[in-house]
Amino acid sequence: MKKYILKRVLTSIGTLLAIILILFILMRLMPGSPFNDEKLTDDQRVALYEKYGLDDPIVIQFGRYVVNMCKGDLGVSYKISKNTPISQLIESRLPISIGIGFYAVFRGAIIGLILGVIAALKRDTILDTICTIISVIGVSVPSYVFALGLSYTMGYKWKWFPMLYDSADAFNSSIMPSIALSMFTMASIARFTRTEMIEVLGSEYMLLAESKGLSGRKLLFSHALRNALIPIITVLAPLIVDLMTGSLVVEKIFAIPGVGSLLVNAIQSNDYNVVIALSFIYSALYIAIMLVVDILYGIIDPRIRLGKEGE
């Protein structure tokens, strides 16, 4: 187990370094560094280069960049808000985005599980068909289409919830975005749960448990659902990625002051530093989540880590 965790941690660090390297190269490729924008004499430029260490060997510069990134010193924004450290820009936005994302995953997972279990228990009935239709639509319709739909109906026509994010009423204004984001999670988990439940329900240990005379509820929760849940953890990681992508557009639609809308703004106003910093944060978050999911899965299902060690 230790070996497995160590291996996963090392791969994650390697990935993170690879990403920082890409970002570093991009930084150098980007047009318009602050030093050739302004009218500087050659002496001033040399002095500036010295001050920021731009005349050091590239390896040392890269090393410094890695250290800075990991310390949270992400550089300075040039366009969105002049000369503000990016970490400061992100500080207030990250909790909002993570909050909405968390609601979305939580709500999506719970509803998805319920739908999936109902579909599996009432297999081949009208309930099953309804659950299947809901989940197929949820998987195939992008989250921002849901966001637009919700915003038009519940926000604009019926005025149930504020159409645009209002920080004074954070709870109500995060309901629509998190519903829109949770649709995909819900649908995928519902489909997956249904498949797993059907398989578990048909297994021999369920027959044994049933013939021991266990009551229906105990049978369902402590035998069937528990075993069906294990593989569901694996789908969580890709779901979180989709959530990240979805959140960008959804945040823009509802004008949520989160990280996603900041990234969209940065892309649209060509603020490279912010884009690169946010790419780093997204990647770091993503890698961390993948690591946790993989380790969790290794703990729950020994076949995974044994299989990987045997490679």
Added chain:
Amino acid sequence: MSDVTYVPTQEDFKLKNNSEELGLDSNYASQNFWKEVLIRFFHKKSAVVGLILILLIILFAAIGPGMNDYTYEGMIQEEKNLAPRVSWLEGLGIFDGSETVSTSVGDVQVNKYEEGGLTDVYYWFGSDIYGRDLWTRCWEGTRVSLIIAIAAALIDMIIGMSYGLISGFFGGKVDMVMQRILEICNGIPRLVIVTLLLLILKPGMLTIIFALLLTEWVGMSRIARAEMLKLKEQEFVLASRTLGAGSFFIIFKEVLPNIVGPVITQVMFSIPTAIFTEAFLSFVGLGIPVPRCSLGSLISDGYNSFTTHPYQIIPPIIIMALLMLSFNLLGDGLREAFDPKMKEM
């Protein structure tokens, strides 16, 4: 025991030249694999519905833009923001070019065609804020989105499949290195790769296809590798090797035909992902440059006026949702048709 002994003659050792018969198993009636797949596929209604929808959308993407006289970039200043109007539905009171506009005195039913004296002008999906025909633009956009998605999915298939097959076949150190590279690629969020790439390259169709390529091949290579690991221990590979076949012959001529099913299924699933990613990029402003359009850029344009003129955003959204839905249904159907034993997902 009979006492008759058979004396071999020279005839018995002649080459039979029956290479065509050799492939046939005469003991069992041959079951055509593709025929069975087709039967199973058409048995599943949702998959057939998906296929029909896809064919319809492709048909309209092909002929739609030519069905009226407007072009996707032609702007008519006097004919901005017109609601949908279809000649043969007008009499029924729908699609007659009227829309409800909220003003300070409440909701008012307005017909801009009548106000502007455009009695014999018909915009089937309406016109946008620059006076461009939405029907033409929608199908033009569908065409662009489909080309991007299908091109990306096919090239992904080639790259991912080769990568996975090679990695799985050689195993050992080659597999180790290739899988570590893949893990690192997979560790970078798709969003980040695509955004960064489009920042340094000029936005356009090729760039988007390239960005999609960099991110989508991982899934395909996983599937190809898993299939390879399953198949490479089987007898037909051993037989081929015994007959002196080289590695690449075995990979591409022996194993590849056996994994066509999962590969096609995966392609069907990667098309909607590509459509979605393209739409997302357009929405963020990294998509197809104007005046060309894609489904994503149409939705993004419509979004700016979706509370005042909702009809502008509805057609592209419906087309995109239908496309993604049908590709998912088709993928599901194909997966079951190719491998009925596999658990449905």
